[in-house]
Amino acid sequence: MTTTTTTWTMESLRARLDARVAVARARLHGATVGHAGWQGKTWRALAWIAYRDWMFTRAFALWAAKHYLAVILGAVIAVSWWGLLTLAEVPGDRITGPVLALLVFWSPGLAVGLFAAVAPATYKRRRHARAIARNWPAVAEACNLSTRRPDGAVVISRLRHVHHRPGAVVLRIETFSGQTPESLHRAAPAVASAYRAHGFEVMPVKPGVLDLALFTTYRIAPITATLPVPEGANPDALPVGVTRTGHVAELVVRGRHTLVVGATGAGKGSVLWSVVGGLAPAVHEGTVRLWGLDLKGGVELEMGRALFGQVAYDSETAVRVLQELLAVIDQRKAAMRGVSRLHVPTPAEPLHLLVIDELADLMAYAEFEVRREADRLMSKILTQGRALGVVVMSCVQNPRQEAVGQRNLYSQKVALRLDSDVEADMVLGPAALQAPAHEISRSDPGTGYLVREDGAPVMVRFAYWPDDLIRQTATRYAAPATHAAPAPRDGMDAANAWAAAGGRLSVVDNLDKPTNELDGTDEKPARVRKRSPRKPRAPRSTTSTASTSTDSTGEGAPS
Numbered sequence: 001m002t003t004t005t006t007t008w009t010m011e012s013l014r015a016r017l018d019a020r021v022a023v024a025r026a027r028l029h030g031a032t033v034g035h036a037g038w039q040g041k042t043w044r045a046l047a048w049i050a051y052r053d054w055m056f057t058r059a060f061a062l063w064a065a066k067h068y069l070a071v072i073l074g075a076v077i078a079v080s081w082w083g084l085l086t087l088a089e090v091p092g093d094r095i096t097g098p099v100l101a102l103l104v105f106w107s108p109g110l111a112v113g114l115f116a117a118v119a120p121a122t123y124k125r126r127r128h129a130r131a132i133a134r135n136w137p138a139v140a141e142a143c144n145l146s147t148r149r150p151d152g153a154v155v156i157s158r159l160r161h162v163h164h165r166p167g168a169v170v171l172r173i174e175t176f177s178g179q180t181p182e183s184l185h186r187a188a189p190a191v192a193s194a195y196r197a198h199g200f201e202v203m204p205v206k207p208g209v210l211d212l213a214l215f216t217t218y219r220i221a222p223i224t225a226t227l228p229v230p231e232g233a234n235p236d237a238l239p240v241g242v243t244r245t246g247h248v249a250e251l252v253v254r255g256r257h258t259l260v261v262g263a264t265g266a267g268k269g270s271v272l273w274s275v276v277g278g279l280a281p282a283v284h285e286g287t288v289r290l291w292g293l294d295l296k297g298g299v300e301l302e303m304g305r306a307l308f309g310q311v312a313y314d315s316e317t318a319v320r321v322l323q324e325l326l327a328v329i330d331q332r333k334a335a336m337r338g339v340s341r342l343h344v345p346t347p348a349e350p351l352h353l354l355v356i357d358e359l360a361d362l363m364a365y366a367e368f369e370v371r372r373e374a375d376r377l378m379s380k381i382l383t384q385g386r387a388l389g390v391v392v393m394s395c396v397q398n399p400r401q402e403a404v405g406q407r408n409l410y411s412q413k414v415a416l417r418l419d420s421d422v423e424a425d426m427v428l429g430p431a432a433l434q435a436p437a438h439e440i441s442r443s444d445p446g447t448g449y450l451v452r453e454d455g456a457p458v459m460v461r462f463a464y465w466p467d468d469l470i471r472q473t474a475t476r477y478a479a480p481a482t483h484a485a486p487a488p489r490d491g492m493d494a495a496n497a498w499a500a501a502g503g504r505l506s507v508v509d510n511l512d513k514p515t516n517e518l519d520g521t522d523e524k525p526a527r528v529r530k531r532s533p534r535k536p537r538a539p540r541s542t543t544s545t546a547s548t549s550t551d552s553t554g555e556g557a558p559s
């Protein structure tokens, strides 16, 4: 009881102290550099001078500490010289000579100080790089990047150079003869830990040489998307955000199924719209055709409805959409047999991308019959569609088996913030070690790990797509009428977008049609059987899909 009271008191004291310090800092800031007008400008100028002065003094002091003999010798010579001149009462100037002597000994330190004052950031980076290089032999030995030759000499992997990128310091490391590149990969976590990095990324440069990026920050600053341009809409390298090294993060859409997993509020919308919005110019051009399933009643997709050919907002329609997509696969199979092994999108034969927002609504929470049919169709699409130009991007909150039974059929994964390490492991498998998605902060929505086919995870901050931008993109790049234009709905975004885009399909044409019906489609709607009382089920070991085909290339036989 006493302990609780003490803890509470200590905590409340600390909180009050923190609050007071924060208020005092804010006041000081407001009264000095944050002040508007000439007073603020004067304070800012003084702060600038003080900082440069501090950098000069610090750099010189560090140099002097290292070269203390030169410093002492210079001081002794200068003082002695001046003393002798004074004692001997030599007429004339007694200062210039001793000062020049001092400068001769101290000039390297003064030059370093001047450099630090003029370019403080570069100075700091260089010092950091030198410290890393200095520690490298010890780190390399401790991380098993060394070997002892028969003559007793110790050979370590060579650190070619160290350079800085925004948020990261990159070590270029070279193998010694007899060492495999895999050993460098294996040692990467230990090296990152030795340098107290927030994370790491391994990028092969050429045989035997790789770049090891050590992250100096855990966060990637948020970015907001802008209206996409046609040059960017490349399904082979679609820009979707930024990496921790400040590079543009690119997602391969063609030939890959993508699974996006993230807890609620993790930013799945950012991934979805980065892909859909990024591809919008290609959609408009006709080389990409979008299909959408949004069983949350269209809350997400309706905003950019004009970009989609077909959408389904309920599970029965979703099954029909899946059947139509499977029909595309069957047609393509016949057309491509013996001609090509990877579909090349053209306006006549576009890349079909099925976007599913909340996969669990279809695969786990729908009626049993619907679930079973959806599971069968999805398995076929996932195993056969990839090379035929039919790819899937599924977003889901819960990565557990019943929700994403086919997760092994997705060739690349995006793990946004997850609730536990078990979930990270479930989604990413062995890559979870390098991609702790459960450690992503709640305050960083849109941040996640992209794990491509090669299994190497890259931390990415996906671009944020505000609602207005989505509407604007849908208006500017609406899908062609041949992509089964949406039937305008009263008061809904798609209708507005479509009308603004020129309404290539007249409202009247569509009035009597169900929203997502294809023109000229003579397919019958999916037969959804009424649910009968369920018999007690025998326990299942695994779902049929996962057990029959785990071929990550997606070319295995359908279940």
Ligand SMILES: Nc1ncnc2c1ncn2[C@@H]1O[C@H](COP(=O)(O)OP(=O)(O)OP(=O)(O)O)[C@@H](O)[C@H]1O
Binding pocket: 222, 223, 262, 263, 264, 265, 266, 267, 268, 269, 270, 397, 445, 446, 447, 461, 462, 463, 464, 465
């Ligand atoms: N890339 C981003 N940068 C900054 N903020 C973002 C980003 N992505 C999302 N957010 C913020 O996080 C909020 C939640 O994002 P979003 O709706 O996409 O999450 P979600 O994973 O789809 O959640 P749910 O599964 O509950 O629908 C957004 O309203 C937005 O404020």
